[in-house]
Amino acid sequence: MSSKTWDLFLLIHRFHLLMWKTLAKRSIRSGGLYRIVYMAMYIRVKRSKTTYFLQCDPTETILDVKQKLHTLIDQPINDQRLILVGTGEILDDSKTLADQKVENDAVVALTLRKDDNEFEDVNIVRPNDDFYQSRDPDGSW
Amino acid sequence: MRKEDTVKLISAEGFEFVIDKRAAMVSQTIRNMLTSPGSFAEREHGEVTFPEISTTILEKICQYFYWSLQFASGKDTEFPIEPELTLELMMAANYLHT
Numbered sequence: 001m002s003s004k005t006w007d008l009f010l011l012i013h014r015f016h017l018l019m020w021k022t023l024a025k026r027s028i029r030s031g032g033l034y035r036i037v038y039m040a041m042y043i044r045v046k047r048s049k050t051t052y053f054l055q056c057d058p059t060e061t062i063l064d065v066k067q068k069l070h071t072l073i074d075q076p077i078n079d080q081r082l083i084l085v086g087t088g089e090i091l092d093d094s095k096t097l098a099d100q101k102v103e104n105d106a107v108v109a110l111t112l113r114k115d116d117n118e119f120e121d122v123n124i125v126r127p128n129d130d131f132y133q134s135r136d137p138d139g140s141w
Numbered sequence: 142m143r144k145e146d147t148v149k150l151i152s153a154e155g156f157e158f159v160i161d162k163r164a165a166m167v168s169q170t171i172r173n174m175l176t177s178p179g180s181f182a183e184r185e186h187g188e189v190t191f192p193e194i195s196t197t198i199l200e201k202i203c204q205y206f207y208w209s210l211q212f213a214s215g216k217d218t219e220f221p222i223e224p225e226l227t228l229e230l231m232m233a234a235n236y237l238h239t
Contacts, residue, residue, distance in 0.1 A: 039214060042207045050157040053164065053203055055142065068142055072159060104211075105204065127154050127196035 041104035043097070045069060045082070046124045047111070058098035062091045069110065079113035083122055148175065149188045150203065152196040164206040165189075169238035193236070198229050202237065 043065070045052040054068055066077045082091040084100065085107040091100055102108065109122040148165045150158045166172040174189060191199060201222070208220045222230060233239075 039207065039210050041211075049155060050159065051200065051203075053158065053160040053207060055161060055207075071142065072144055072147065105207075125156070127152070127156060 041097075043102060044105065044107045045110050046085075046107060047109065048123055049125045052110075056097060059096055061094060061096050062100070063093045065097070066093070075112055081111045081113075081119045083109040083111065085109050085122075085124070145187070147187065150199060151188060151190040152194055152199040153192050154196050156196040156199070158199060158203050160203050160206065164203070164210055167206040167209045167239060168202075171237065194233050195229065198226065198233050201226060201230060202233060202239070205239065 039055050040057045042053050042055050045054055045065075052069065052072060054065060056065060056068070062082055063077065065082065066080045069075070069080060070077055083089065084091060084102060087101075089100065091102070091108070109124055111119045111122055114120050142161065146162050147159050148162050148171070150160065150165070150171075152158070162175065166175065171189060194202070205220060208218070211218070212220075
């Protein structure tokens with residue numbers, strides 16, 4: 001190898017190092033390598049006063065979703081039932097989200113199996129809409 | 142997704158929203174709470190209570206976090222805001238540095 005090509009090689013090498021350093025610094029500053037998170041969709045699973053935001057993909061099955069819920073709430077998959085709130089349809093474990101028209105930002109109700117082996121009714125508590133009025137009766141901020 | 146990767150945001154009325162930490166960190170205020178060393182109890186329990194933010198607004202904010210991540214990864218949709226929520230939402234966004 002001639003010294004000229006060698007010089008060129010070194011130059012490119014240095015440039016690469018510099019680039020990686022800058023990239024690494026930038027990613028540390030922005031809080032980790034994955035500042036930009038790829039997310040196809042999310043659904044909102046609601047029960048009582050709690051809402052779980054779950055990231056998912058339209059090709060995932062309801063079983064996959066229940067698996068995710070299992071890691072969050074420690075309820076066995078068999079004791080979970082998911083119901084699409086818009087239509088009232090009970091979601092089928094083997095079908096995908098796309099199959100059952102569960103779209104981005106959809107609200108899904110979670111019901112759990114009770115002691116008598118039946119599933120409880122859908123129970124989603126809604127916030128009292130006049131919270132701000134009741135807290136501030138004279139209407140001033 | 143593991144339980145440790147989520148954070149629970151609690152509204153004024155005690156409603157709970159469990160969201161991904163990466164989504165919550167869209168808010169600079171929450172990011173500081175979750176990442177600053179020691180001091181914040183929020184960091185240990187993975188729970189943040191917002192006695193000033195109503196449930197409707199907090200849910201909207203969580204939706205915004207997720208929308209923001211989707212937008213950053215190239216999904217070009219609009220974020221819908223109901224006119225009657227605008228003022229409260231702006232105040233909350235100001236507080237959260239969002």
